[in-house]
Amino acid sequence: MVKTKEQRVHEVFEKISSNYDSMNSVISFQQHKKWREDTMRAMAVKPGSKALDVCCGTADWTLALAKETGPEGHVVGLDFSENMLSVGREKTATTPTIELIHGNAMELPFEDNTFDYVTIGFGLRNVPDYKQVLSEMHRVVKPGGMVVCLETSQPDSMFFNTFFRMYFRFIMPIFGKLFAKSYDEYSWLQESQKDFPDRKQLTALFEDVGLKNVTSKPYSGGAAARHIGYK
């Protein structure tokens, strides 16, 4: 039986959960930390606010959000991989303002207008329907609230774009094999990168679901980008 994208993604993350955090630094040459920090700065999260981190995985961004929302805030992390969540649960055990829940980004289990911030970090390219997930994020954020996506993107320069694709296709799986004994999983992850919208296309998708004042910023020559929009 042919597996759906959703089933395959689920299998991949169930398998790589224990190596995920260290592999992130290997495959992005530590760059992901800078991208995350810059995005958090741009968000200027208000203490005491309520945030949702969609596709939270091992909860790195969830923890960063909780640091900003502080003791009066509340941060929910949602993911459909129990193994990724269980790594996240260990990391967040001493942060009582964080709640990690099992769920699907395609159908968020929250009322309309619930959160001040809704984020997705390196998750959007993995879902079966980008627009459906963005529209769910738009639905659950409060009017005036912020929707934020940090994701790999398509570099502007043709030369760098070709290099980046080659890297994802040939080098990253080798790193996956060497450091995480998972050649197939890291090889498969490039599939989700190569067809992902570029900055302009993702901005248009944000606007299609009703988000306003959408801005984007490229990182590392456009290898990654953050998008921010408001409801």
Ligand SMILES: C[S@@+](CC[C@H](N)C(=O)[O-])C[C@H]1O[C@@H](n2cnc3c(N)ncnc32)[C@H](O)[C@@H]1O
């Ligand atoms: C590359 S990881 C990103 C984890 C984390 N946000 C980070 O910044 O490191 C992608 C995560 O998305 C989750 N995911 C993919 N599709 C999903 C879906 N439809 N619903 C919920 N989680 C999903 C995977 O289980 C995985 O934990």
